[in-house]
Amino acid sequence: MPERILEPTPGQTVGPFFAFGVEYPRMHEVVFPHSPGAIVLGGTVYDGAGHPIPDALVEIWSADAHGVVSRHRGALRRDGHTFTGFGRSATTDEGWYEFWTVNPGAVDGRAPFFAAIVYARGLPDKLHTRIYLPDDEELLAADPLLSSLPPEERATLVATRTPDGHLHHDIRLQGAKETVFLAF
Amino acid sequence: MSTTETAAAPESLLAAPDQASQAEITAEIRATHEQADALEAGGRRVPMTLVDFPPYRSSILRHPTKNPRLVDPETIELWSPAYGQRDVAAIESDLTLQHSGEPQGERMTVQGRLLDSWGRPLANQLIEIWQANSAGRYIHQRDQHPAPLDPNFTGAGRAITDEHGEYRFTTIKPGPYPWKNHVNAWRPAHIHFSVFGSAFTQRLVTQMYFPGDPLFALDPIYNTIRRQRDRDRLIGVYDHDLTVPEFSMGYRWDIVVDGPDATRFEREEEH
Numbered sequence: 198m199p200e201r202i203l204e205p206t207p208g209q210t211v212g213p214f215f216a217f218g219v220e221y222p223r224m225h226e227v228v229f230p231h232s233p234g235a236i237v238l239g240g241t242v243y244d245g246a247g248h249p250i251p252d253a254l255v256e257i258w259s260a261d262a263h264g265v266v267s268r269h270r271g272a273l274r275r276d277g278h279t280f281t282g283f284g285r286s287a288t289t290d291e292g293w294y295e296f297w298t299v300n301p302g303a304v305d306g307r308a309p310f311f312a313a314i315v316y317a318r319g320l321p322d323k324l325h326t327r328i329y330l331p332d333d334e335e336l337l338a339a340d341p342l343l344s345s346l347p348p349e350e351r352a353t354l355v356a357t358r359t360p361d362g363h364l365h366h367d368i369r370l371q372g373a374k375e376t377v378f379l380a381f
Numbered sequence: 382m383s384t385t386e387t388a389a390a391p392e393s394l395l396a397a398p399d400q401a402s403q404a405e406i407t408a409e410i411r412a413t414h415e416q417a418d419a420l421e422a423g424g425r426r427v428p429m430t431l432v433d434f435p436p437y438r439s440s441i442l443r444h445p446t447k448n449p450r451l452v453d454p455e456t457i458e459l460w461s462p463a464y465g466q467r468d469v470a471a472i473e474s475d476l477t478l479q480h481s482g483e484p485q486g487e488r489m490t491v492q493g494r495l496l497d498s499w500g501r502p503l504a505n506q507l508i509e510i511w512q513a514n515s516a517g518r519y520i521h522q523r524d525q526h527p528a529p530l531d532p533n534f535t536g537a538g539r540a541i542t543d544e545h546g547e548y549r550f551t552t553i554k555p556g557p558y559p560w561k562n563h564v565n566a567w568r569p570a571h572i573h574f575s576v577f578g579s580a581f582t583q584r585l586v587t588q589m590y591f592p593g594d595p596l597f598a599l600d601p602i603y604n605t606i607r608r609q610r611d612r613d614r615l616i617g618v619y620d621h622d623l624t625v626p627e628f629s630m631g632y633r634w635d636i637v638v639d640g641p642d643a644t645r646f647e648r649e650e651e652h
């Protein structure tokens with residue numbers, strides 16, 4: 198393993214006025230809405246006082262339903278059928294983010310999850326997290342990250358399956374139920 | 382599932398009754414840097430960008446209080462969405478050509494290379510930028526700064542890095558702008574950058590600044606990066622060789638995305 202030779206460029210806040218720079222048509226539609234297998238993944242981003250954050254940005258990146266990591270282009274210009282795995286959602290005035298996507302399949306036999314990044318005005322740098330599917334208890338129990346966490350922290354990384362088959366997952370930047378964020 | 386509570390407007394719309402002076406904010410910046418240095422001297426791992434940075438007032442309720450959990454990246458995190466040259470039209474990287482007329486201000490180019498920590502160029506990655514116009518005004522509807530909008534300038538662009546990892550934008554130098562963090566708060570001129578690397582862990586959102594800005598020491602956002610040598614890497618370098626005679630000023634700004642470690646090399650060697 199060679200030594201790193203360059204120092205990384207530091208991150209900064211996305212600021213308040215990112216919408217016109219990063220938004221593009223259907224950016225939150227990783228798959229076509231209501232297409233076979235399509236689900237909604239949504240939730241609220243909260244601050245430390247329990248208030249929703251109306252100027253946050255959430256990105257997800259995941260494998261397809263078979264656990265295959267897409268190498269297809271088209272996340273920026275959606276054609277309505279190619280699965281690229283990437284989506285972006287700016288929160289509403291109520292702090293709500295939402296994606297149309299599919300349940301990712303297990304990659305390498307591991308518990309399936311969405312890799313997620315949160316940005317916001319007032320947040321000095323990006324935050325990495327994961328959004329695990331709640332369905333396969335055995336895989337979740339075997340997951341190295343989840344199994345290293347106490348139950349209340351583990352709960353912040355596992356989405357809730359709604360009665361209609363969608364996924365609900367709130368993200369808390371601070372506070373009693375603060376989401377577990379990751380460094381690599 | 383959704384809550385009906387509507388959050389407070391951004392600080393650009395609010396005048397806080399108990400705002401700090403610039404001198405108080407500057408002192409807080411210095412004290413916060415010193416605390417971070419002390420933590421590091423005590424053996425703690427301290428990130429380049431401090432998320433707990435009270436002089437940046439809107440961060441107070443928006444930063445995690447726990448240290449991030451150090452994990453080995455899983456397969457998906459070692460890949461990133463695929464982009465290609467045809468995803469972005471050439472005109473998207475020239476912010477001066479997006480309207481019928483010429484925008485006001487100082488025409489400039491910024492170009493550089495996207496590299497990983499080992500100095501390898503990252504080709505076919507997406508770079509997005511957004512910025513204020515030459516008067517310091519964003520087109521965003523929530524920007525209430527009473528400086529003029531420019532009908533010939535939107536201030537957003539995209540580029541895909543070429544086979545050498547190079548990107549290039551033509552734009553107008555953005556102006557500094559006031560905000561409501563404290564009394565007489567002004568942001569140094571900057572361009573927002575969003576950058577994809579070849580792994581999702583390398584994802585970067587940051588800001589590029591201009592040499593010699595007198596607002597650097599006063600700005601809490603720039604100073605969320607605690608060490609001078611790290612802050613210096615956010616400043617574009619004026620390069621007279623990139624300046625085009627009788628046309629535009631040239632800046633060079635290379636971008637380095639971080640890690641991740643060993644697994645990246647194993648994967649690359651499979652190809």
Ligand SMILES: [Fe+2]
Nearest residue numbers: 212568571573
């Ligand atoms: Fe800005």
